[in-house]
Amino acid sequence: MSRHQSRGIDPELFAPNAQSLANDRYAKAPPSACSNYEYQATSSQERYRNDHDNIYASGDNQVQQERSDYSRLTIELEHLSGYTGKGKNTIHAHPIDPDSYITCMGSAVVIGKICDSQSQELLCAHEEEINVMSLSSTGIFLASAQMPPHSGRTDRGGAFIVIWDLASGRERYRLEGFFRPVLQMAFSPDDHFLAASSEDCRVILWDMRTSELVLTKSFPTPVTVLTWGKMDEKCRRPKYSLAFAHSSQLLHGELAYDIAAMQYRLEVSTYSMPNVGIARTYLCAAITQTRTDVLSGTTAGELVVFNTESLVYRNAVPIVRNGVHSVAACGDTGYVYVGAGDGVLKKLVGRDSDWNLVGQVQLVGGITSISISPGGAQLFAGTSAGKMYHVVANTLVISELASSHLGSVTSCAFGDSSEEFATISVDGSIRLWNLSTYHLKCMTTEAVAGLCIAITKSSTHSGLIVSGWVDGWLRAYDAATAQPKWHIATAHRGEVTAVACSAQYIVSGASDGGVSIWSFATRELVLQFHEHKRAVTGVLVDVKLPHRVHSCGVDKALFIYDLKGARRIVAQQVREGAFHGITQRVDSETEIVTAGADGRLLFWDCDEPDPVQFIVDPSRLKVTCAQVSPSGRFIATCGEDCEVKLFDVGSSALLASARGHSNTVNALAWSPDERQLVSVGADSCICVWNFYQEG
Template sequence: MTDAAPLELEHMLGFAATRDSAVFYHPTQPDVMVMYTGCLVIIGSVSDPHQQEFLHGHTEEITCISVSPSGNLIASGQTCCTRVPNSEAMVIVWDFKTRRCIYVLNELHNSAQLGRTCVERLSFSPDDHYLAGSDDQQRGAKLCVWDMENGSLANVSKQPTTLSFLCWGAVVASTRKMSRHDQYKLFGACGARVFRFWLEFDVHTMQYKLTPEPLQLPSSGLIRTYHCAKMVGGDIFLLTGTSAGELCVFNTETMVFRACVPVSGGGLLSLATLNGSYGPVIFCGCGDGKVKVLTGQDKEWAVESESMLNGAVQALSLSADGRELLAGTSEGDLNVLDSSTLCVCRGTGAAPLMATHTSPIQCIAFGLSNETFVSGAANGVVRLWELSHYTVRCHLAPKKGSHATSLLLAPIGIVSGWTDGFIRCHAEDGAPLWDIANAHREGVTSIALSPRFVCSGGRDGALRLWNLNSRLLVAQFSEHRGAVSAVLVDNSKAEAHQIHSCGEDKTVITVDLKQERRVVTHKVQEGAFKHMVQLGTQDHELLTCDTTGSIKMWDCDEPNAVRMLVTWTEQHEMEGREKRLNHMSLSPPAYEGAPGGDYLLVSCASGELQVWDLAQPSAAPISVGVAHSDEVMQAGWSPDGRQVVSVGKDCCICVWNFYGVGAQ
């Protein structure tokens, strides 16, 4: 086994689809894209989905990124105090060539603010000399400008409200005899007003000053919320996209509003520009799912072509050669379009280059194949993924207003338990096969399969057994006084007629189907149980995880736990990290005939993914994976034990390589 990292991050599925400007083409390398998801910055290849590099350094969810015009620098900003208590809303500046952090900038963090602060906007100046950033505060928002030569703060100012965009103008060479410092123009929008900020060096104070000047608007009738902005025509025209779906044009030399061009009824959310043979070409990402191409100048603009995508177009970025356009949508699809025709030019058929969930992911399950797994999100979407190509094979959304809480990928199909109380089964092509209506009054929380039965637990505390062929109720046990967290069928051939369950009432219950009654009860004073698995060893012990961060081993012949693992340290407790454990999964057999279960995969509310060696117990996990920026809800092993897939509240799907199974 490799001592350094038995668990290694291999791939991240998706990008931050619900945020604008979440993905960029690299300015000089046409095949390279830069994006973020969770707490990682990802440098990937458009032509090879398997090629990804990760920039580690953030402790919280990344909220924005920017790539410098030369492509030498990447800046990424995060939120604070979500996963790690007392963490700061910091900005990290990375060297693209070495993939290393060169600056950590903390000036946007507001320690006096009672609520959370996050970095809202980042933008590099045209010569890479300065980086501008702003936070998300509704009152007194900070606007910071840093010098990229040494990472020092050049200027900080307070703005009336959150800046909805930051866009640099051209650099103005100094003409003063007393100063060799160039002047910079930075544009931003505070509410319905657009400002030009002059950044210049004051020789009297020997400091940089930032002077705001409002651009003039019509006296009435133009109150807009701005989403994005680009400079065209050299340094003359500023183009902005508004919530009303218009392209607003400002002349930055005369500082006046010039035109308002209707583009979309759903808002103009993103812009990309290209210098064409006959003038600027503007690519518009619209809230109604359309990508439109506009040409023109000043007051005269015309729509040349358009294309329809699935979801609001949140991000647009042109490749270095101008031939391709990256388009990220609110539905989690990342498409690559031909910039001249707006047709999808990469991916399989009309499928997007990449897909992701856009809501917290609740559950995941592997089947018998190493190539496929299924995931379910809080918005009701269930997806069947092909792991070898990181693509979606099947997309399900059976009913709005409910979502899957548990999933099984079985030979009979995709079996799922739902918050509306239904148990559903779909074929792998998405076709509905059967369902059990109103299986539980307050929603299904867990399901398990045996050759003859479907076993389910619900929020109503009931444990029910259904005939797999007729879907009729066979037996019911109301032993729990709270929601059932997990159910499983005993894996011993001698005790295959026993069903085990654990719940939020802090009890573990075993019922015997032959005797039709409860035969074993385990109870604790602290810590509601969140999940349970059963070992394949001779004694077939049960393992439970709970809200106190403990893993307990139970023997049916013993009233108390026979062994306990503590998954948190004193340092974690001092930092105030969440102790709760959400899910566990046992590794499959390393070889045919082996009992399996040598390694235990633990999904933590703190955002960690822990691996414990059960064959050689110790006081600490053998590996800890950190990639999620929020709770890890579930994780599962591939059938060969060589890969792990984890899902979380941050909408991320992480694929890990594991080097422990069979390596000894």
């Protein structure tokens, strides 16, 4: 593989700007002992002169967190984006408001508007990603189930289910019992019961009047299909029928009250199939308008029809390719809607063994969820491509409601405007978002995971999104259209893990420990540094001296490079806590701040071997990113505790914290006007936070 060769230093490339011409140093005068800004290693074991590892001497931050003038500062979750379509039944028509729909993003239930993308109501009670939802027949209850905690802890309720009172938006019950992911949930026709299945092969039934567990039944394999059928109200306590599927079997369940035992019992029998040796795997099911047929979708793309009274097979109708992943039957119109793995949505009419195609429309991604509005005039569909659609039932005219990343969102950045920001993800996409509408403005996709992003903020260039990728490439795109502008192939041997821009050059850091300087004008390699022994996690162009670059890495080291002299001039290191983020104060101090795996924020002065200030995150978990606000008064952080926190730079006081993500928050960015924060996470979600002072 050919490597990039440095073309040498252009004398004009690192010329200081007007603000720094008078003095090529920081505001603080360096002590005479360190006038050359270079620390000498004393031994191989003590390469750097920093032994500062006793920051945990006290239980809290050394500077007491007193909430003085900023005691009323607030960060508020304004908008959430992150529908992945991975879960079943994760989009529903609102039972009352025809202009609304209900979905889930990360750990939040989201009530959105068809005609107003800015309007969102967020219901927050979960700590992990929601993977299954169910809406009751009357529209009174909504059930949402979360994934079990990543840590495997069982003391936090496991894969618990929240029952919401939809009218008030309040949590009514919290149902526990599963410690493996929930696969399916469904309310009985009268809202008396909720049935749920899990990967642990159990089905649990709860009473929605009391939240009590009614029964638990185990199956040989996980139940992947669960739906309610007829309800017999002739007796004092109604009898219910259900349809289950596990492996290649479709089962009929009858739930009835046993007077002798004074409890409900669930009896299960098998639907009869012709003896033709075909084993089908069922993915979904629905009961028709007449409640006489069960329509089951299979991996082979068939709609298999069973009669609910005789429990016999009636027909297998070839419908689509790539499997029938979702099916919904409208109780008002009798139409049946089938969603395919190849994105085709089909509208059918018929009964028993006779079915006809009414119409079809192509969506993007496999259709994992379909919901029909009351009356049947419209429906909503969610796909595995992270898209949500509104569909007019009569015409099958579609409109896209939202689009999201499908994998961990690794970085985000603002340019000069507070109205737009960009994100990059391991799904290979870069997306540019409009903050006024929260709509996706444009996007581009590569066949490789994206790791880092920066937007040029100089009038000397048209707006560019500069990005780093797993394949070692640097790629640049037009910030207005996301169209490719240029690339630097194999810019690094390893993954490009960090990128920053000045008006004249680009800085990139890699997983192999390299830091490279590239000319913006020619895109040629100007300088290379190999000081880091492990991956570089952050690079930064100095806020006052454009010929100075900072880098930090997993090797717990922080370096300053003088690009004029083509050398490293400062080296600082700790013994514990790899650095995962870097930012810089913009006031007269111009100190560098590192974010550590041990929860520490360390403030570094180039004249001092040890940190001059520190903040310890209350969670003591890894801080993945820290960003000083444009005014320089605040520093925002995020990390493994899934929270976004705001600290006062001067006093180190924790001013505010909030949770919007269900997994590690990878990065955050301030809007230039300091009114909003954007955070992105491993849960595929993007959170937009309003930042303001109350009163």
